[in-house]
Amino acid sequence: MLENRCRHRGATVCEHHKGNARGFTCPYYNSWTYGLDGALRALPYGDGYEGIVDKTQLPLKSLRVGIYHGLIFASFDQSIKPLEDFLGGAKPWIDLFMKQGAGFPVKANGEHKLKGNLKIQLENTTDLYHFPVVHKSWMKMIDDETAAAITSFMTSDKAFCRSLGNGHSLAVLVPEIVDLDEDNGAPIPTRYEVLAESLAADYPPDQVRRIVRSLMGIGFNLNLFPNLALSMAFFRVLRPISVEETERHVALGMDGGTRGSQPRTLARAAAEFRLLAVRHGRRVHGPHRVAFHDVE
Numbered sequence: 223m224l225e226n227r228c229r230h231r232g233a234t235v236c237e238h239h240k241g242n243a244r245g246f247t248c249p250y251y252n253s254w255t256y257g258l259d260g261a262l263r264a265l266p267y268g269d270g271y272e273g274i275v276d277k278t279q280l281p282l283k284s285l286r287v288g289i290y291h292g293l294i295f296a297s298f299d300q301s302i303k304p305l306e307d308f309l310g311g312a313k314p315w316i317d318l319f320m321k322q323g324a325g326f327p328v329k330a331n332g333e334h335k336l337k338g339n340l341k342i343q344l345e346n347t348t349d350l351y352h353f354p355v356v357h358k359s360w361m362k363m364i365d366d367e368t369a370a371a372i373t374s375f376m377t378s379d380k381a382f383c384r385s386l387g388n389g390h391s392l393a394v395l396v397p398e399i400v401d402l403d404e405d406n407g408a409p410i411p412t413r414y415e416v417l418a419e420s421l422a423a424d425y426p427p428d429q430v431r432r433i434v435r436s437l438m439g440i441g442f443n444l445n446l447f448p449n450l451a452l453s454m455a456f457f458r459v460l461r462p463i464s465v466e467e468t469e470r471h472v473a474l475g476m477d478g479g480t481r482g483s484q485p486r487t488l489a490r491a492a493a494e495f496r497l498l499a500v501r502h503g504r505r506v507h508g509p510h511r512v513a514f515h516d517v518e
């Protein structure tokens with residue numbers, strides 16, 4: 223991961239969020255050119271700097287990078303402690319979060335900006351008190367059973383909220399589903415029966431049960447300091463733009479779902495389920511859709 227700053231006078235060398243390139247040419251003098259590895263390849267009138275400028279000493283600066291469960295973290299601080307030490311007590315919860323895909327990799331869909339301060343988003347991720355009040359209109363859109371399960375933390379003595387150290391925090395809302403690999407053998411809820419029948423055409427019974435369990439999300443919300451929020455229904459990388467504007471990526475999806483000759487993708491099965499749910503006047507919660515988030 224490279225710092226997006228030309229080594230000449232600090233202009234941004236890449237102004238696109240995504241895409242492909244063979245290298246980077248600084249747009250300021252349209253000339254200092256870098257390779258994808260950050261090496262300085264050329265500068266104008268380079269002959270005049272012979273013996274003065276050593277190109278090997280002026281690559282784009284690299285950030286310190288660590289990867290955990292496919293999540294890529296970067297820091298400007300080269301001497302920062304190892305990523306796994308920093309994540310510390312949050313690691314087991316990231317492991318559990320990554321099971322939201324019910325066996326398929328979790329992917330993030332979509333991104334948008336919002337008018338609001340970054341801290342509101344982060345604080346509310348592990349503030350359970352606000353949920354039934356701030357999300358009142360959203361609660362009216364989901365079926366009663368799901369609404370009761372999602373707000374059970376208000377009276378449950380097993381739900382909790384706590385610090386995980388290093389600024390990370392955790393709120394366990396529905397303790398029964400924090401590990402989607404654990405099948406308690408409970409019957410499939412009536413509201414998911416149609417989906418389960420549909421999925422049974424393409425998936426073995428244990429996979430069907432696992433997918434159905436994943437529809438509620440994973441029963442907890444997790445904040446990773448300073449700007450990552452993982453929850454039952456969203457994955458947010460929060461980037462402050464100004465005091466009152468934040469860019470965030472929202473939504474979870476299952477990546478893939480087709481295997482070999484299977485004719486239907488999981489995404490299609492989920493889409494069909496959503497249609498059925500809408501037809502029956504219901505909404506679902508979990509990794510197949512973007513959750514409405516009321517006034518937040």
Ligand code: FES
Pocket residue numbers: 228229230231232233248249250251252253254
């Ligand atoms: S700032 Fe990049 S070439 Fe001058």
Ligand SMILES: [Fe+2]
Pocket residue numbers: 346347352353356357518
């Ligand atoms: Fe909220």
